[in-house]
Amino acid sequence: MKELKGKVAVVTGAASGIGRAMAGRFAAEGMKVVLADLEEDALKRTERELKAAGAAVTAKRTDVSRSEDVEALARFTVDTFGAVHVLCNNAGVGVGGVTWQNTLKDWEWVLGVNLWGVIHGIRAFVPVMLEQGDECHVVNTASGAGLHTRPWLAMYCASKHAVVALSESLYHELALTGSKVKVSVLCPAVVNTRIGESERNRPVDARNEEAAGVPSQQMQVMEQAFRALLAKGLPAEEVAEHVVEAVREERFYILTHEETKGRVRLRMEDILDARNPTLPPVA
Secondary structure, eight states: OOOOTTOEEEEESTTSHHHHHHHHHHHHTTOEEEEEESOHHHHHHHHHHHHHTTOOEEEEEOOTTSHHHHHHHHHHHHHHHSOOOEEEEOOOOOOOSOGGGSOHHHHHHHHHHHTHHHHHHHHHHHHHHHHHTSOEEEEEEOOGGGTSOOTTOHHHHHHHHHHHHHHHHHHHHHHHTTOSEEEEEEOOOSBSSSGGGGGGGOOGGGSOGGGGSOOOHHHHHHHHHHHHHHHTSBOHHHHHHHHHHHHHHTOSEEOOOTHHHHHHHHHHHHHHTTOOOOOOOOO
């Protein structure tokens, strides 16, 4: 899709981080943008800021783990702007911990947002795009953790590996049916966002009963280290630039960090040589 001006973009998780940066970048291209997020105050603030900058934007509070919310978002988009050309299934949360100690609610919440959010987006929006018959593009946010793995992040890695696989299958299906809808999967490494504070958006019914207690000292140390790492991460605006370039070039894999390629190569060599998994470096 070479020409973006005047087209319509939908971004989930748009109130902060990568989603906020993508929304701003699309608006700078002259696109009409629909912002979706669960965090209502931040969503309204983002809408005000972009409108003040002259962007044609609107916002709708959306819980992407709920199919009815995403279907309502699709209807809202078409009712407001008449079409949708770029869909960014970007909303995501991160929870760490020991795999066998993560609760059922932890798993349901992470998979509900990170994986089911993408599934709901595809089911709600791709039929609209196909019916339009226009050039369109779907960008699914996975992660470098969707191409390799990390200890203490099993739920996150599992959800993001699933997003990569889902995106690859969707890419082939659309190509084989001659569709004008293209697909990209975004796989960034460490980005300066608030994903380390995901708990702020965990719905009440998804919280653990013990969540009101004080986290273990080990978990506190891990969380502090993770937030310090994020603070040194790539600016979200640079990730958004990569996304716009990929949409224009119809490029599937969006790798924002060069080191990700080495980690993928190491994992593939482990698989092909039937070796036990090698732990990649953290930085």
